Amino acid sequence: MALYYSFFEQFLSNAIFYYALIVMFSYMFLTFLSAVEMKSYLRKNSYVDYKAILVSPNAPSVSILAPAFNEEASIIDNVRSLLSLHYSNFEVIIINDGSSDNSMPLLIEYFGLEKVKFALNQQIKTKPLRGIYKSKNPAFSRLTIVDKDNGGKSDALNMGINVSGKDLILCIDVDCIVEQDAILKMVKPFLDEGKRVIATGGVVRIANSCEVRDGRLINVNMPDKLIPRFQVLEYIRAFLMGRMAWSRLNGLLLISGAMGLFDKDIVIKAGGYNHDTVGEDMELVVRMRRYMHDHDLKYRIVYTPDPLCWTESPSDVKILGRQRNRWTRGTMEVLWIHRDLFFNPRYGFLGLLSYPYWFFFEWLAPILECLGILAFVGLAAFGYINWEFSLILFLMVYFFAITLSTIAVLFEEMSYQQYTKGRDLFKLLGMALLEPIMYHPLTVYWSIRGNIDKLTGKKAWGTMTRTGFKSKTKQAA
Amino acid sequence: MYSSYSSILEYLKDLFLVRLPYLPSNIRSALIIILFCTIVFIELYLYISVRRVNQNFNKKVKSKWYDQISNLLTEIIIYEDESDTDAIVQHFLPAFKKLPLYRPFIKNMLTVEILNYHSNFTGKTADVLKGLYLSLKLDKQAKKDLKSNHWEKKIKAIREITQLNLRSEAETILKFTDEDNAQLRMEAQAAFVKLSDDNPFRFLDRARERILDWHQLVLFEVITKTKNIQIPSFAKWLSSKNDTVVMLCLKLVNHYQQWEAIPDMVLLFKHANLKIRAKAIENIGKMEAEMVEESLFEMYYNQPLEIKLKVIEAIGRIASGTYLDFLKSRAYSEEYKIRMAGLRAIKLHGEVGLSLLSDIYRESALQNRSMVEHVLDDRIKN
Numbered sequence: 119m120a121l122y123y124s125f126f127e128q129f130l131s132n133a134i135f136y137y138a139l140i141v142m143f144s145y146m147f148l149t150f151l152s153a154v155e156m157k158s159y160l161r162k163n164s165y166v167d168y169k170a171i172l173v174s175p176n177a178p179s180v181s182i183l184a185p186a187f188n189e190e191a192s193i194i195d196n197v198r199s200l201l202s203l204h205y206s207n208f209e210v211i212i213i214n215d216g217s218s219d220n221s222m223p224l225l226i227e228y229f230g231l232e233k234v235k236f237a238l239n240q241q242i243k244t245k246p247l248r249g250i251y252k253s254k255n256p257a258f259s260r261l262t263i264v265d266k267d268n269g270g271k272s273d274a275l276n277m278g279i280n281v282s283g284k285d286l287i288l289c290i291d292v293d294c295i296v297e298q299d300a301i302l303k304m305v306k307p308f309l310d311e312g313k314r315v316i317a318t319g320g321v322v323r324i325a326n327s328c329e330v331r332d333g334r335l336i337n338v339n340m341p342d343k344l345i346p347r348f349q350v351l352e353y354i355r356a357f358l359m360g361r362m363a364w365s366r367l368n369g370l371l372l373i374s375g376a377m378g379l380f381d382k383d384i385v386i387k388a389g390g391y392n393h394d395t396v397g398e399d400m401e402l403v404v405r406m407r408r409y410m411h412d413h414d415l416k417y418r419i420v421y422t423p424d425p426l427c428w429t430e431s432p433s434d435v436k437i438l439g440r441q442r443n444r445w446t447r448g449t450m451e452v453l454w455i456h457r458d459l460f461f462n463p464r465y466g467f468l469g470l471l472s473y474p475y476w477f478f479f480e481w482l483a484p485i486l487e488c489l490g491i492l493a494f495v496g497l498a499a500f501g502y503i504n505w506e507f508s509l510i511l512f513l514m515v516y517f518f519a520i521t522l523s524t525i526a527v528l529f530e531e532m533s534y535q536q537y538t539k540g541r542d543l544f545k546l547l548g549m550a551l552l553e554p555i556m557y558h559p560l561t562v563y564w565s566i567r568g569n570i571d572k573l574t575g576k577k578a579w580g581t582m583t584r585t586g587f588k589s590k591t592k593q594a595a
Numbered sequence: 596m597y598s599s600y601s602s603i604l605e606y607l608k609d610l611f612l613v614r615l616p617y618l619p620s621n622i623r624s625a626l627i628i629i630l631f632c633t634i635v636f637i638e639l640y641l642y643i644s645v646r647r648v649n650q651n652f653n654k655k656v657k658s659k660w661y662d663q664i665s666n667l668l669t670e671i672i673i674y675e676d677e678s679d680t681d682a683i684v685q686h687f688l689p690a691f692k693k694l695p696l697y698r699p700f701i702k703n704m705l706t707v708e709i710l711n712y713h714s715n716f717t718g719k720t721a722d723v724l725k726g727l728y729l730s731l732k733l734d735k736q737a738k739k740d741l742k743s744n745h746w747e748k749k750i751k752a753i754r755e756i757t758q759l760n761l762r763s764e765a766e767t768i769l770k771f772t773d774e775d776n777a778q779l780r781m782e783a784q785a786a787f788v789k790l791s792d793d794n795p796f797r798f799l800d801r802a803r804e805r806i807l808d809w810h811q812l813v814l815f816e817v818i819t820k821t822k823n824i825q826i827p828s829f830a831k832w833l834s835s836k837n838d839t840v841v842m843l844c845l846k847l848v849n850h851y852q853q854w855e856a857i858p859d860m861v862l863l864f865k866h867a868n869l870k871i872r873a874k875a876i877e878n879i880g881k882m883e884a885e886m887v888e889e890s891l892f893e894m895y896y897n898q899p900l901e902i903k904l905k906v907i908e909a910i911g912r913i914a915s916g917t918y919l920d921f922l923k924s925r926a927y928s929e930e931y932k933i934r935m936a937g938l939r940a941i942k943l944h945g946e947v948g949l950s951l952l953s954d955i956y957r958e959s960a961l962q963n964r965s966m967v968e969h970v971l972d973d974r975i976k977n
Binding site for chain 2: 142177239259518525527540
């Protein structure tokens with residue numbers, strides 16, 4: 119027994135401790151990089167007049183692809199909101215993915231749609247097309263509705279890519295609230311970089327409790343409920359710190375499925391979205407990067423820190439758990455599909471840093487954390503725990519976590535300052551104190567469940583029930 | 596454990612000042628990290644809070660001055676005197692001089708507001724605002740900033756000078772048109788176009804750095820929207836060694852429909868840069884240059900797909916009818932994109948084209964028929 123204890127003591131006190139130090143160091147390094155990148159972005163873009171793109175005949179053309187499945191409650195408002203975005207050369211393609219509700223009849227009636235004889239160029243294989251509809255009203259000439267058999271989000275997006283006739287594709291969730299100048303800001307990197315830009319992403323923010331009218335965000339508020347409030351902090355940290363740093367390093371592996379702008383040509387050459395994973399957004403980015411490496415083409419994937427898209431996050435633990443479970447399974451699937459990238463020097467930064475980072479710090483971290491807790495409980499049961507040292511180690515992780523979150527709040531304050539009310543700011547800072555002890559253990563649990571579900575063969579997407587923004591609008595009114 | 600310590604404070608004192616050197620290395624490291632994070636966290640918390648408080652205070656102060664400055668400027672806008680510009684400036688000058696312009700933020704606020712108003716008005720009002728700006732010697736700061744080491748300050752100064760059309764600074768700005776910093780370079784190029792009296796496109800002769808797509812877009816807008824600018828023949832730069840200069844000039848040749856550039860554009864059909872080749876062909880089509888149609892046809896078979904598509908599109912736009920058989924043969928190509936481009940090009944031939952499309956519809960298999968129907972439906976733009 120003493121031998122086992124000695125082994126565990128050595129293992130826990132050294133290996134896990136140094137692993138934690140490496141994780142912490144990597145976070146600090148990413149924080150530093152993202153500060154540099156944010157500063158550079160804000161300086162560079164403080165003089166930009168986006169109107170130049172808005173009116174230019176030379177601006178790249180954009181297809182907005184929005185898959186919709188049983189969205190009858192909000193589909194009309196959402197489509198109207200998309201049609202009103204500020205850009206000159208764009209089309210909106212809504213892909214009705216075999217909805218069983220009244221989405222299609224509603225769209226047909228509201229927009230005066232008629233079936234057209236569209237010759238589809240099936241560049242990416244999808245489920246059968248039922249029909250393509252255009253409006254009789256010239257005011258809606260930018261709108262195309264695609265009706266197809268149900269095949270999931272990836273399949274719907276692939277259909278949208280087949281129908282698209284523009285240079286760039288903006289893939290979004292139809293229920294997201296997109297900022298009016300989102301396309302302008304996302305298109306700019308495609309025009310502004312020395313290397314070919316193959317994708318750009320924008321910051322996704324939490325819209326719970328915000329005031330929304332006609333599919334547009336009117337007023338930003340801190341969510342009333344605790345769970346979405348934690349997610350506000352989590353999203354700020356992930357987008358303003360993590361992704362900006364990876365953008366600086368040109369090592370991004372993920373562009374949020376809620377909103378991403380892609381070079382259509384490369385997406386098609388890479389084979390479009392993968393139907394066999396629930397992490398289709400990350401998988402596409404990894405495959406596009408692989409394509410560029412395999413063909414020896416120089417490229418960049420860029421993140422813009424501007425808040426461009428607002429989404430309603432899960433507001434109860436059960437639904438959030440399903441979402442996180444799916445994210446974990448998605449990560450595992452992508453890492454497995456592209457396992458040959460692992461420390462593969464042929465793929466440069468992608469193989470040597472981005473992929474291993476995701477493997478060790480995104481996928482493995484919660485597993486090790488869970489194992490650590492189990493070992494701790496086991497050792498405690500046998501009386502082998504030094505409680506004072508354990509408390510010190512716990513406090514180290516806690517203080518590091520709250521410092522990191524507070525830096526994220528600082529980034530938000532010094533850049534876009536979306537939460538203008540003082541009490542919202544202090545709520546956010548309060549979340550930084552509570553998150554490591556209240557919210558983080560849940561994310562670890564969901565991650566472990568995701569791993570178990572993946573290993574036991576669960577493939578479900580996990581239903582996302584949304585409260586919707588309408589009720590809030592009425593309250594606000 | 597804690598019973599041996601009278602308070603947490605004493606425990607911490609003991610831990611950090613007495614026991615620290617004797618603890619295991621990982622615990623020592625953990626304690627140092629805790630200490631560091633605690634200090635950083637407290638500092639950040641205080642900094643964020645104080646910053647917010649300051650921000651709100653400054654907002655209130657600025658709002659007071661902003662209202663005062665706006666009121667003064669509004670008086671100029673609604674002033675209905677027939678006097679000349681100088682007299683109006685002298686009339687309002689004392690009121691503006693009463694502002695505490697020695698305070699940088701007020702001086703800056705006044706400059707920004709004058710620029711805002713100036714951009715929204717023309718004629719006498721704009722002249723009065725410019726006169727006021729000069730009389731208050733607000734241009735001094737802009738001229739000083741042109742010599743700054745910070746590119747942001749230079750850009751701000753260039754914008755100010757351009758907005759108020761201070762042409763005397765054109766030569767100073769020309770120096771920045773080939774700067775290493777891309778933002779500064781673009782601002783200087785755009786400003787030079789607006790300010791230079793004799794040769795606003797001189798910067799194109801000396802452009803060694805790339806003019807990025809974004810910069811081309813901005814320059815295109817500036818050039819095509821600036822009034823009273825003498826437009827040169829852009830053919831002159833179509834042989835430039837800087838591909839991005841060629842690209843920009845091709846866009847301008849098309850915008851101004853400069854026919855004299857056609858021979859130079861034909862030379863670009865052999866350009867190594869596919870984007871330039873494609874743009875030259877596109878321009879020929881948009882200018883409906885029938886005399887080049889044969890060259891387009893002759894080059895077709897040796898080109899990559901994207902150039903082939905541009906050639907078909909250009910022949911469609913020219914629509915002379917000479918190459919209808921060629922276009923018809925394209926409608927049976929194995930490549931979907933070529934088939935679609937061929938059918939669209941035929942459609943552009945008017946009545947003859949529509950009749951040919953009917954023939955193709957009758958002769959074709961199901962897929963080509965659906966493509967003909969697709970092309971004939973004006974609601975479908977793809």
